Amino acid sequence: MLAELKGLNEECGVFGIWGHPDAAQITYYGLHSLQHRGQEGAGIVVSNGEKLRIVKGEGLVNEVFGNGGLEQLQGKAAIGHVRYATAGGGGIQNVQPLLFNSQVGGLAIAHNGNLVNANDLKHQLENQGSIFQTTSDTEVLAHLTRKSGYTKIKDRVKNALTMLKGAYAFLVMTEKKMIVALDPNGLRPLSLGRLGDAWVVASETCAFDIVGAKFERDVEPGELIVINDEGIHSERFSLMTNRAMCSMEYIYFSRPDSNINGINVHTARKNLGKQLAIEAPIEADVITGVPDSSISAAIGYAEQSGIPYELGLIKNRYVGRTFIKPSQSLREQGVKMKLSAVRGVVEGKRVVMVDDSIVRGTTSRRIVNMLREAGATEVHVCISSPPMKNPCFYGIDTSTHEELIASSHSVEEIRELIGADTLTFLSPEGLVKAIGRPFEGETRGQCMACFTGKYPTEIFPDTVLPHEKVFS
Numbered sequence: 001m002l003a004e005l006k007g008l009n010e011e012c013g014v015f016g017i018w019g020h021p022d023a024a025q026i027t028y029y030g031l032h033s034l035q036h037r038g039q040e041g042a043g044i045v046v047s048n049g050e051k052l053r054i055v056k057g058e059g060l061v062n063e064v065f066g067n068g069g070l071e072q073l074q075g076k077a078a079i080g081h082v083r084y085a086t087a088g089g090g091g092i093q094n095v096q097p098l099l100f101n102s103q104v105g106g107l108a109i110a111h112n113g114n115l116v117n118a119n120d121l122k123h124q125l126e127n128q129g130s131i132f133q134t135t136s137d138t139e140v141l142a143h144l145t146r147k148s149g150y151t152k153i154k155d156r157v158k159n160a161l162t163m164l165k166g167a168y169a170f171l172v173m174t175e176k177k178m179i180v181a182l183d184p185n186g187l188r189p190l191s192l193g194r195l196g197d198a199w200v201v202a203s204e205t206c207a208f209d210i211v212g213a214k215f216e217r218d219v220e221p222g223e224l225i226v227i228n229d230e231g232i233h234s235e236r237f238s239l240m241t242n243r244a245m246c247s248m249e250y251i252y253f254s255r256p257d258s259n260i261n262g263i264n265v266h267t268a269r270k271n272l273g274k275q276l277a278i279e280a281p282i283e284a285d286v287i288t289g290v291p292d293s294s295i296s297a298a299i300g301y302a303e304q305s306g307i308p309y310e311l312g313l314i315k316n317r318y319v320g321r322t323f324i325k326p327s328q329s330l331r332e333q334g335v336k337m338k339l340s341a342v343r344g345v346v347e348g349k350r351v352v353m354v355d356d357s358i359v360r361g362t363t364s365r366r367i368v369n370m371l372r373e374a375g376a377t378e379v380h381v382c383i384s385s386p387p388m389k390n391p392c393f394y395g396i397d398t399s400t401h402e403e404l405i406a407s408s409h410s411v412e413e414i415r416e417l418i419g420a421d422t423l424t425f426l427s428p429e430g431l432v433k434a435i436g437r438p439f440e441g442e443t444r445g446q447c448m449a450c451f452t453g454k455y456p457t458e459i460f461p462d463t464v465l466p467h468e469k470v471f472s
Helices: 023-033 061-065 118-127 139-147 153-161 206-211 247-253 265-279 295-305 328-338 362-373 411-418 428-435
Strands: 012-018 041-047 052-058 077-083 098-102 105-115 166-173 178-182 191-195 198-202 214-218 223-228 231-236 286-289 313-315 339-341 350-355 378-383 422-425
Touching: 012 023, 012 105, 012 166, 012 178, 023 041, 023 061, 023 077, 023 198, 023 206, 041 061, 041 105, 052 061, 052 098, 052 105, 077 105, 077 166, 098 139, 105 118, 105 139, 118 139, 139 153, 139 166, 153 166, 153 178, 153 223, 178 198, 191 206, 198 206, 198 223, 247 265, 247 428, 265 295, 265 378, 265 428, 286 295, 295 350, 313 362, 339 362, 350 362, 362 378, 362 411, 411 422
Parallel strands: 286 350, 350 378, 378 422
Antiparallel strands: 012 077, 012 198, 041 052, 041 077, 098 105, 105 166, 166 178, 178 223, 191 198, 191 214, 223 231, 313 339
């Protein structure tokens, strides 16, 4: 659905390339392909082998770099970042990559995820004399790296990573090398590719398709990769790995044309819809999905049920994002500006509305009302994921139970609140079965914490305080 209206935002996307004369331009296109992962800020740092240069700003990728910004970035290596701003994490100072300069050289960092022990580490570092320039948890890695007693940057980063808890896909760049690291749980996607003789790293494989790179492999949990002019070197910074890929990457966040750990996102979403149809068979005339992330699941539901799929809801792609404000009245107006019901499709029909999730429930209620106003005689809401009952601390901006309607309401209560004739959620078991990851325990290497409350890492007490919620 529409992330900015639903209140469900994934915080970041990262892209990096080493060994190409047009590194900044390629990174620009790579970030464009990852724009869905963050629309509040973007930045690129380039190395020419002697110095790191940065251009970053608030806004969309084309807004940040549309006025000659790329011309300032000359070099054969680059890392880039797109982000969402969250409570406590806004402002130009938090737009990534973060760039730090010292007598020994520059250090640039781009991060997708959230560190659950960031506040604890910040207190320790500040007591040791560190001064933080941002409110981003990403800066913790820079301070830990600088304070490490090791001589080589690889060893300093590797040592720092062992102190971090939570979700992180890091790109770290100096003038001479790029370091890639993924947390021991592999909570966020990160892939490695080739573009001619150059190495490319991206949050999603769709970025490789855009820039013409070839997918090589996924970065493994607990893996550290060093890329420089001599080539590529891989080693482990953690042997204690427990894969727990975020389920919401398959359900909602990633682009349908991306592959996550070998599974195509569109295929996974179609299978979620098919499984939903098996678990929740409904007598209806038409199936429709909420654009855009729910379309695949709606198609799957239609194929499994035999009920025709139709475009009962249309997304207006020419409405800017600037009107979206955190006030209730503008959120309501935002739904009407972003979505329209197709009267010719739904009038006089029993409609199954397939969506990927319900967060607060307010947007679902407005869309149900929209379908009824367009003449739908019945509206059955089917959700291709289990109820989101628990906050996420790994990089999704739902860090309190109060933000999640399913944490305090039963399915029947939610149905009444959104005004649907019926409401069905996919079961946790059905979710795991439909995505079809290789068997790695009962969850098959997926993080199910927002559904089950079983977190793959320790959660530190100060992480759950709303006023200290700071995402990378």
